[in-house]
Amino acid sequence: MASRSSALARPPAFRGVGRSILLTLPMALWSLLMFTPSFQHASGDHYIGAAAVILFMTGLFFLMMRTGETYRWRRIFFVALGFLFPVGFIAALVAERGTMSIPISRMVSGDTPFCFMVTPSIILPAAFARTVIFPGSILPTASNPHSIAIMIGLWFALTLVMGKAWCSYACFFGGIEEGFAALPKRRRLHRFITRFGAQLRLIPWAILVFVVLVSAAIFEPVYCMWLCPFKAVTEFPAVRNVETAIQMVVFIALFVGLVVVLPYLTKKRTQCGFFCPFGAFQSLFNKINxxxxxxxxxxxxxxxxxxxxxxxxxxxxxxxxxxxxxxxxxxxxxxxxxxxxxxxxxxxxxxxxxxKPERARLLFLYGTWALATMFGGSVLANGVHTLIGFLPLK
Amino acid sequence: MLGLATGPVCLATCGPVVVPWMLVQPQGLRGHSRQLFLFLAARLAGYLVFACAVWLVGSAIPHALPQAWTGRSWLMGAVQVLLAGALVVYAAGWSHRRCVVAKTTGNLVQIGEAPVVKRSGALALGFLTGINLCPPFLVAGVRAAQLAHLSAALWFFFCFFAGTAVWFFPFLSLGFLKRTPAIVTVARMVAVLLACWYGFSGISILIERTFHG
Structure with missing residues (x-):
């Protein structure tokens, strides 16, 4: 009986409420950034979305301070980011184009929004041939603010602060599989992963080398064209022939297999850990972080x-x-x-x-959570705003 | 000059074959130099065979290079399928012999195990990349087909080869990279992925040629 009551008893709080609030205060002030005009268009729904995100991010940071736990609260943010990014992104695509597929005219005019996943593939062709093998513009345009220079600059700044923590606090793809991995209580295939873990975690490196070499050889972003599981929930080349139909089948199969089924079975982030070449590339920055x-x-x-x-x-x-x-x-x-x-x-x-491990954690979290609020917060606010638009309020 | 100028394109085209092949070799500049020499020698042989073929075709059909020698042709499809096979056998190190050895000793084939160095691997991969059709190669082919004598065509291709070969020497730096089981495993995985890529590309071309002419 005594052991049961002790098991049910709440663990003592890591930090008092007052001290936790004090430590959260700088982050609360920083998150007001979400109200600045560069993040928001002047509309009531946008401000509601921004206010919700401020409360959400500040609340999670407070809980991190109060409980001393990081993973549980970060996961809530990250899963929300993973699921709200496609909501806002797809809604914007459908509103603008009427479809999730990328029209050829848009590729030719260099208006495709740049995705950070392409970064390793564009380095060799840019260095040797001074050519960017992505159908996007280098500088922002009126129709495409997500230009190559802006996205790479943002990624690099965040990476210098976070290192590989980018994959846990900034990437807007990993949250989907983390959500599916959180669902089951029991982990399956545990023995398989323990037995072959050493080989499995080398696969992203192999895919990285493959993608870099082949992209340079054929002057196309191979990962985007053939291997990205998240094409299934963002944008993809329109299906017009057998080749694009095969591409679509590959995208859907990879998404279902690596982002839904395997994370659910193993409780692991299988796409991030055993597939993503950008994650492998990002690991290199752990050396200097x-x-x-x-x-x-x-x-x-x-x-x-x-x-x-x-x-x-x-x-x-x-x-x-x-x-x-x-x-x-x-x-x-x-x-x-x-x-x-x-x-x-x-x-x-x-x-x-x-x-002083807690001091190291605080220093890490201040930098990382501030950038997560700035980068992921705007994505969350956009998703919330989109969801508000679906509500029959007006 | 054509070879020197188009070298980066040759490097990018042959890089996917050379990099995993070099990475599965044991560490050391000497071994890498030997492998690169064999690779380039076989590549030169491929160039010269191609030079003979295009000159003969060019002299038979003046002022026109038949479609068989241009991009997305039967030859290109077949070469890519063969490259896929060669990468699996040599770079990935999957051969029937290894399976037999593993079966008789009762051990699993270890992925990170250093492969047996084979000259035939460098020769096969070099020859196949030597006849693989890439844009600069086609430009050289058109020029060779228009020359008056076979010896001139061979000399032209030899000079073209010499120009492009210079660009391959940086691959020797891979010899300095420390060979851990992880690096060898990654190189083999890359070889398998590339084999899938070449195989898919080659079969697509062959199907396209079969059904659409």
């Missing part, structure tokens, strides 16, 4: 909870023994929250491990 997660060997009892909880298999027995995560760690905080011995800790490079 200041923040990381370390395992304090003095406290670690080798229970393997951190390894099991990691959504992208970024921990192995060897890496735990060395007190490190692998290069593909996206700093979601799942292992830190799962560790019952407080052995998995946030760490600022150049300082002793576990010296």
């Amino acid at each position: 200041l923040f990381e997660i370390r395992i304090n060997r003095e406290k670690c009892v080798d229970c393997g909870l951190c390894q099991t909880s990691c959504p992208t298999v970024a921990l192995s027995k060897d890496s735990i023994r060395e007190g490190k995560t692998l290069l593909n760690c996206m700093k979601c905080g799942a292992c830190v929250d799962a560790c019952k011995k407080d052995a998995a800790v946030w760490h600022l490079k150049g300082t002793p491990v576990a010296a």
Whole structure:
């Protein structure tokens, strides 16, 4: 009886309410950015959407401060981002073009919105042939503000602060599979993933090399044309012949397999961990990023909870023994929250491990959450505004 | 000059074949130099065979290069299918012999295991890339077909080869890259993906030629 009551008892709060509010205050002020004219058009619905996002982001940050947990609250934001991005994006496409498919005329005129996923593919052709192999414009135009220069600049700024944490706080695709991975209580295929984890996490690197080499050879963004699972929920080349029909089948199969079915079965982010070449590219920036997660060997009892909880298999027995995560760690905080011995800790490079882990977490979260509010917040506000438009209020 | 000028395009076209092949080789500049030499020698042989063929066709049908030698032709489709096969056998290291060895010893084939270095791999891949039709190659082919003598066509293609070969030397730097099992595994995975790509592309071309002429 005593053990049952202790199991049901709420864990003590990590931090008091007053102190949590104080720590949240800078983030609340920063999130008012959502009201600035560059983020909003002058319409009532937009302001309602922005206000909802401010409350949402500030509330989640407060809960991170109050509970000391990161993963649970970040996941709520990230799943919302993943599901609201297609809502706003598809609604905008349908309103403008009447279809989700990209007309040839738009590709020819260079009006396709740039997607950061293409970044690794365009480097070699740009370096050797001074050609950008994407049907978008380099500078923003009236019809396409999401130009190549703007998107790459934004991505680079965010990457310098976040490193691979981009994949957990900024990417508007990963949230969909994280949502499906959160649904089941039981994880299946666990043995398969444990057995072949080392090989599975190399697949994104192979796809990255393949995409970069073939894109340079045929002067086309191969990932966009053939391999992107998220084409199924964003925009795609119009189906006009057998080739585009095959492309469409590939997009849908990859989306259903990697973003819906496998995350549901395994409770892992299978597309991010075992497929996404941009994620592999992003891993390189973990080398220069200041923040990381370390395992304090003095406290670690080798229970393997951190390894099991990691959504992208970024921990192995060897890496735990060395007190490190692998290069593909996206700093979601799942292992830190799962560790019952407080052995998995946030760490600022150049300082002793576990010296001041909460300070490292705060420093990381202030930068990352501020950028997540700026970048993801505008996406969320757009999605909320779109949903409000569907309500029969007027 | 044509070879030097169009070298980056040749590099981009042959890069997908050379990079995984070099990465599955053991670390070291000497071994890489040997493999690159064999690859380039076989590529030169492919160039010269192609030069003979286009000159003979060009002399038989003056001022016209038949469609069989231009882009998306039967030849291109067949070469790409063969390239897919060669990549699977040599770069990915999947051969019947390995399976037999694995079966008799009762072990699984280890993906990251270093492959047996085979000269035939570099020769096969080099020859097939040598007759693979890429834009600069077609330009050179048109010029060779218009020359008066076969020896002139061969010399022209030899010079073209020498110009493009210079661009391949940076691939030797892959020899310095440390060979961990992870790198070898990734290189093999890339080879399989490329084989799928070439296979799909080649079969598409062959089907297109069969049904649409």
